[in-house]
Amino acid sequence: MEISKEEKQNRIIQLLTKADELLQRVEALKEHLDHSEGGYSKLVSKIQAEKSFLESLAATDEPVKENSLRSTNLIHLEALTYTAEHIGNVTSVISPLKFLTRDQDKINIVVDVIGHNGKAWIKVTARKAEALHRTWEDGGDYGDHDIVQQVQFYQLASEQNPIEFAPPKVHVVFYNGVTQDIVDELSELGVTVHGHIFKDLEESKRGRPSLPVFPLPEVTTGLPPSVPSGKTPVNMDVTTLIALVSELSHGGHVYSFKESYIEDLARQERATPFLVPMETYLADKDLIVCETALKDFKNILSTIAGPNELARAKKLLNRVRVVPDQLSKRSESLTESNRIKRNSKITFGTGDALGAVTTTGNVSFIKAAKRKGVKFEVYLHQSRALTEKKQQNPEKVYNPQVPTNRICSLYADTIDVEITEGKESRLGGHISVDLHDAYSGKHSPKGKENCDKTD
Numbered sequence: 001m002e003i004s005k006e007e008k009q010n011r012i013i014q015l016l017t018k019a020d021e022l023l024q025r026v027e028a029l030k031e032h033l034d035h036s037e038g039g040y041s042k043l044v045s046k047i048q049a050e051k052s053f054l055e056s057l058a059a060t061d062e063p064v065k066e067n068s069l070r071s072t073n074l075i076h077l078e079a080l081t082y083t084a085e086h087i088g089n090v091t092s093v094i095s096p097l098k099f100l101t102r103d104q105d106k107i108n109i110v111v112d113v114i115g116h117n118g119k120a121w122i123k124v125t126a127r128k129a130e131a132l133h134r135t136w137e138d139g140g141d142y143g144d145h146d147i148v149q150q151v152q153f154y155q156l157a158s159e160q161n162p163i164e165f166a167p168p169k170v171h172v173v174f175y176n177g178v179t180q181d182i183v184d185e186l187s188e189l190g191v192t193v194h195g196h197i198f199k200d201l202e203e204s205k206r207g208r209p210s211l212p213v214f215p216l217p218e219v220t221t222g223l224p225p226s227v228p229s230g231k232t233p234v235n236m237d238v239t240t241l242i243a244l245v246s247e248l249s250h251g252g253h254v255y256s257f258k259e260s261y262i263e264d265l266a267r268q269e270r271a272t273p274f275l276v277p278m279e280t281y282l283a284d285k286d287l288i289v290c291e292t293a294l295k296d297f298k299n300i301l302s303t304i305a306g307p308n309e310l311a312r313a314k315k316l317l318n319r320v321r322v323v324p325d326q327l328s329k330r331s332e333s334l335t336e337s338n339r340i341k342r343n344s345k346i347t348f349g350t351g352d353a354l355g356a357v358t359t360t361g362n363v364s365f366i367k368a369a370k371r372k373g374v375k376f377e378v379y380l381h382q383s384r385a386l387t388e389k390k391q392q393n394p395e396k397v398y399n400p401q402v403p404t405n406r407i408c409s410l411y412a413d414t415i416d417v418e419i420t421e422g423k424e425s426r427l428g429g430h431i432s433v434d435l436h437d438a439y440s441g442k443h444s445p446k447g448k449e450n451c452d453k454t455d
Helices: 005-028 040-058 066-070 074-086 129-138 147-159 180-188 201-206 238-245 260-271 275-282 291-304 307-317 342-354 363-371 435-440
Strands: 092-100 106-115 120-125 169-179 192-198 232-236 285-290 321-323 357-360 378-380 404-407 415-420 423-426 432-434
Touching (some): 005 040, 005 066, 005 074, 040 074, 040 092, 074 092, 074 120, 074 169, 092 147, 120 147, 129 147, 129 169, 147 169, 147 180, 169 201, 192 201, 232 342, 238 275, 238 291, 238 357, 275 285, 275 357, 285 291, 285 342, 342 357, 357 363, 363 378
Parallel strands (some): 120 169, 169 192, 357 378
Antiparallel strands (some): 092 106, 106 120, 423 432
């Protein structure tokens, strides 16, 4: 049914105003969504595309059918924006993910909104309650899925994309209401529903829905279960083991190196020392290493480690618990390539299977796995290399006449530091912390009293 020219212009002006309002509201979400996976640009682009479509309609004198204006996607984008504003701790919108069906078919899915710091996946629908009910009851067009089937896809995908080793909770937002029958079926699946609930189909035809409300998120923890000792397990890969014993992390950054990539690592260490934040993170954890990572580490040590690095490695390995290799289903599903090596699959898969965060400097593997739909729980750190045998003439980056003291390291030997006006600075570095903090155990978990102890 065609509408009059005057009504057409009025309706288009209303919709353009709504599009501008949405862009302003999305701008307010920018601090939460403007990152590589946040979806901020996608949402803005979709709204701008709808705006361009409406402007093209306004520029022509040709008559417009009612359905042309009703089919605009703005109402869905409004519902999505409203959800992102109210769900709490939103981290991304329009987020593409992959999962395997029961028949092992690879399926792509788009999660409308991710909230609660990643622990809630929200499916948003702006369809009217009557239309939703009829599709659910009678089935839609060929290939269409009713809302319950769509939610089941979300649940299957969430099981394969855990956050802190627990599947995200699936929510559904019904922006224009939903019937009680659909709510009952979704509740049986363990899904949380937000939106106005009509008691039946007939009421949905007559009633006007109220906006969805969002209670405060439950305070839950997805932390992996503790080991018998009560400590949280942390899985260390080869890059972590190397960085912990590297001469570069223990004052060797004051030397010059022929190899440009090692010189780059030395500059990184001067600017951002590795040990203090790493040992703070590892404090009071159950440190585990899988058999494959241990074998690789020992092979590297036997080839290029210097005497100090070998001594530190011995101390470090006395403090870790070696566990058998075990591939999780998610890691096993990864196809091996130049960036996804078998041994890395085993190492990260072991942490995944045990519910342990894996510490790593292997950014390329993490990114490659994520592109394949597998996101591991990791603690990322800068890489270091074994450099003791490669050291040349020391650079003059500190004054040897300045008195020094020592920071105690849990995993290796002690570190000489300069003392300047009540502060300490790592030799050749640019980081400084209070001496009181260093010796009270804030930066070195066992504190000063253990510096003189030997294994």
